[in-house]
Amino acid sequence: MGNQHLVAAVGGVLLVATSVRAQQPVPLEDFEQPLGERWAFHNGSEFPGATGSLERSAEAAHDGQAGGRLAFDFTGGGTYVQATVQLPQGGPPH
Numbered sequence: 001m002g003n004q005h006l007v008a009a010v011g012g013v014l015l016v017a018t019s020v021r022a023q024q025p026v027p028l029e030d031f032e033q034p035l036g037e038r039w040a041f042h043n044g045s046e047f048p049g050a051t052g053s054l055e056r057s058a059e060a061a062h063d064g065q066a067g068g069r070l071a072f073d074f075t076g077g078g079t080y081v082q083a084t085v086q087l088p089q090g091g092p093p094h
Contacts, residue, residue: 049077
């Protein structure tokens with residue numbers, strides 16, 4: 001159960017970056033558009049057994065119309081799952 005909470009927290013870290021110049025949070029994703037090819041889900045296949053998914057979900061919305069939902073299941077084994085996002089060229093906007 002502890003691993004499940006850790007994975008969810010790591011997924012949240014990907015959504016906001018801090019601008020070095022401004023020291024302000026910079027949004028990287030608001031989930032208002034389809035996830036498209038920028039996002040990828042990985043089930044940690046080098047440690048077989050974990051399953052899951054990443055999806056855009058109205059039920060996961062905090063602000064706006066949608067949020068990101070990372071689902072995971074370690075009952076079949078595995079060590080981790082991850083959701084990754086390709087950052088814009090040159091990093092987050094300043």
